[in-house]
Amino acid sequence: MSETFAARLMRWYNRHGRHDLPWHQDRTAYRVWVSEIMLQQTQVATVIPYYQAFMSRFPDVASLAEAPVDDVLSHWSGLGYYARARNLQKAAKQVVADYGGAFPADQDKLEALPGVGRSTAAAILAQAYDQRAAILDGNVKRVLARYHAVPGWPGQTAVLNRLWQYAEKHTPKQRVRDYTQAIMDLGALVCTRSRPDCGHCPLADGCLANARNEQALYPGSKPKKAKPEKTTWMVILEDRKGRVLLQRRPPSGIWGGLWSLPELDPAYGSEELAQACEDELGLSCGQARPLGGFRHTFSHYHLHIQPALLAVADAAAVADRDDLRWSHRDEALSLGLPAPIRSLLTAPEQPALL
Structure with missing residues (x-):
């Protein structure tokens, strides 16, 4: 099933995926890392101009580590979730100090950097180093939750663990860089949060949510709580x-x-x-x-x-x-x-x- 899932997804990606995003050019660990942090809880269309301006001002990890914090924050202004920007610079300083400015090609060492979690570390390994590493961002959670009809909100530990198991299972050994982009693209372009385009989905035949016409049930919603x-x-x-x-x-x-x-x-x-x-x-x-x-x-x-x-x-x-x-x-x-x-x-x- 894993090979079938990945093979179908890759055929779709070859024809319909996004191949020209700014962070696809000169795909270094630094450029991938910055894009992954910016894309957390922010859509691609919003990120692109910020990413381009950020790369123009901070072309490498050393320039980011050495920059005044006000300069970093000013280039983040409007993206929101500003802890991401503060952690970005903290991590840059750590990469320069501990690794001579070269990002380690190691999951545990990447996860130890400020603001870098399991999925972001895996994205760096897959996208920059082409290592087999499973990712699980919001788009991927949605694809896997629907495909396998995983009930519950992904913020719950038991649900998240099940999704990680499926993410690991489906990640292929070859073309990992393309596969990780493909599954993110599928979630962003086809398996969307509302009104998914199941008629054009390469995984529709094996998708349990599609078979049951229950796409709206997956992934489960976060329990609502009135905001003060x-x-x-x-x-x-x-x-x-x-x-x-x-x-x-x-x-x-x-x-x-x-x-x-x-x-x-x-x-x-x-x-x-x-x-x-x-x-x-x-x-x-x-x-x-x-x-x-x-x-x-x-x-x-x-x-x-x-x-x-x-x-x-x-x-x-x-x-x-x-x-x-x-x-x-x-x-x-x-x-x-x-x-x-x-x-x-x-x-x-x-x-x-x-």
């Missing part, structure tokens, strides 16, 4: 030179290490924001002008963001704070900023205050 709602003021503080005050987020957690806007307790009324800025930041401000609020959704909660503009009379009060910096808007946009903050700073309805 949070609210915050985000203050756009502008000094007499037209600069805005940015605050670096803590290194871990939401938007870790990125530059953002200072936040204030949502319990403050808009008329209290000027006093709050003086109390918490030592800045003398004019009356706040609230802007249109919006909601930003993270993986585990919704954040209601209420922006407000305030003019600052004297910017010197925060000069001795490492986590605060004054930046002109165009300068700020070159830093690592979360996408909502980038949008706030470029919104046309925010003219200079002074």
Whole structure:
């Protein structure tokens, strides 16, 4: 069955698969690794321009390891899940320090790198070194769960273990590089999350979900849990030179290490924001002008963001704070900023205050 599964898949891939993705060119371990990290929870079409810009700025692992963290984060801004970018640079530093800049062709050593799990390590081995290694990303989970009618949510250990068994079983000994791309492509292009195109699937004849007309049941959904709602003021503080005050987020957690806007307790009324800025930041401000609020959704909660503009009379009060910096808007946009903050700073309805 394994050979039949792989052979049918490869025939389809030869005719219909994606052969010209940017990371297919000069397929080094470094280029494969960066693409795999970017593709985690992000679609190919979104990743391509980010990947190309990232490779232009950081063409090898040494340049990534040596770069300022703000530069790395700025090239990641908009991709989300920023822990990926921080781990990417940590791993680059480790590869340079421990392996002289050459990625090890070893599953355990690759998995020991920050942000590299079992499937990512296997993808590097298969794609860069053509070693037989089974992958199990989201697309592959969906293909295997349907083909074998594996019930349950893949986030559950027992379900995941079964899918890994099938992934190992079907991975061939030859053309592993092409096979891993083929099964990812099948999930992305044919065996899609909704409305799979079973009529054009090379595996349809042996697929249990297709035979039972139960494609929608596999893979099982994550148990639903209501996301909590949070609210915050985000203050756009502008000094007499037209600069805005940015605050670096803590290194871990939401938007870790990125530059953002200072936040204030949502319990403050808009008329209290000027006093709050003086109390918490030592800045003398004019009356706040609230802007249109919006909601930003993270993986585990919704954040209601209420922006407000305030003019600052004297910017010197925060000069001795490492986590605060004054930046002109165009300068700020070159830093690592979360996408909502980038949008706030470029919104046309925010003219200079002074």
